[in-house]
Amino acid sequence: ETGVTQTPRHLVMGMTNKKSLKCEQHLGHNAMYWYKQSAKKPLELMFVYSLEERVENNSVPSRFSPECPNSSHLFLHLHTLQPEDSALYLCASSQMRLAGGYTGELFFGEGSRLTVL
Amino acid sequence: DQQVKQNSPSLSVQEGRISILNCDYTNSMFDYFLWYKKYPAEGPTFLISISSIKDKNEDGRFTVFLNKSAKHLSLHIVPSQPGDSAVYFCAASVGGLGGATNKLIFGTGTLLAVQP
Numbered sequence: 001e002t003g004v005t006q007t008p009r010h011l012v013m014g015m016t017n018k019k020s021l022k023c024e025q026h027l028g029h030n031a032m033y034w035y036k037q038s039a040k041k042p043l044e045l046m047f048v049y050s051l052e053e054r055v056e057n058n059s060v061p062s063r064f065s066p067e068c069p070n071s072s073h074l075f076l077h078l079h080t081l082q083p084e085d086s087a088l089y090l091c092a093s094s095q096m097r098l099a100g101g102y103t104g105e106l107f108f109g110e111g112s113r114l115t116v117l
Numbered sequence: 118d119q120q121v122k123q124n125s126p127s128l129s130v131q132e133g134r135i136s137i138l139n140c141d142y143t144n145s146m147f148d149y150f151l152w153y154k155k156y157p158a159e160g161p162t163f164l165i166s167i168s169s170i171k172d173k174n175e176d177g178r179f180t181v182f183l184n185k186s187a188k189h190l191s192l193h194i195v196p197s198q199p200g201d202s203a204v205y206f207c208a209a210s211v212g213g214l215g216g217a218t219n220k221l222i223f224g225t226g227t228l229l230a231v232q233p
Contacts, residue, residue, distance in 0.1 A: 004160070035223075040126075040225060041225060042119065042121065042206075042222070042223040042224055042225045042226075043161075043206065043208075043223040044223075045220060045221070045222075048220060056220060090160055090161070092160075105151070105163040105166070106153075106161075106163065106221060107163070108153075108160030108161045108162070109160050110158065110159050110160045111160055
């Protein structure tokens with residue numbers, strides 16, 4: 001098993017559809033992230049879950065709804081998306097060190113390429 | 118407003134030569150900086166990092182330099198190899214020396230092409 005796996009790798013959906021992206025990490029990490037990568041833009045942080053609690057929500061529209069049922073799984077539920085939401089959605093995980101100091105290293109999945117028609 | 122900027126969208130270098138990728142940042146609170154490498158159809162992978170208490174960190178062919186007064190960092194790859202061809206992302210964070218979450222701010226990336 002690779003460290004962080006994302007499914008599906010490709011998704012095409014209409015604006016009225018409901019779909020979900022899934023992420024699973026096999027690294028024993030305690031923090032998980034959703035990033036969005038659009039063409040010619042920086043990776044944008046969407047959500048952060050630490051110890052299964054959402055600790056960051058970067059002004060993401062409510063049509064994106066994250067869910068973290070446990071420390072190994074992260075979902076991104078999609079509903080009534082717009083064509084401009086078409087992008088590569090990257091999941092990542094890391095080990096948060098509450099006692100201080102961390103490597104800053106995120107482990108990314110391969111991404112889910114989303115196209116909204 | 119972009120806090121981390123990579124002004125060169127692409128760079129082409131001959132095999133064996135040095136590749137220098139640049140990154141500028143605006144937030145003086147950033148205290149931890151990282152470089153990630155991304156091949157097509159793969160997620161970014163961590164390459165090298167540096168904390169603000171250092172000005173240089175070296176790992177094999179890869180060296181990162183940090184100039185805090187200029188708010189500038191660079192990644193040097195020497196010698197460059199065709200397998201180094203990828204998109205390189207610069208990233209920065211606040212609280213890297215004890216922060217609770219790895220909230221990274223990324224640049225737009227630079228596509229490096231190493232010609233054989």
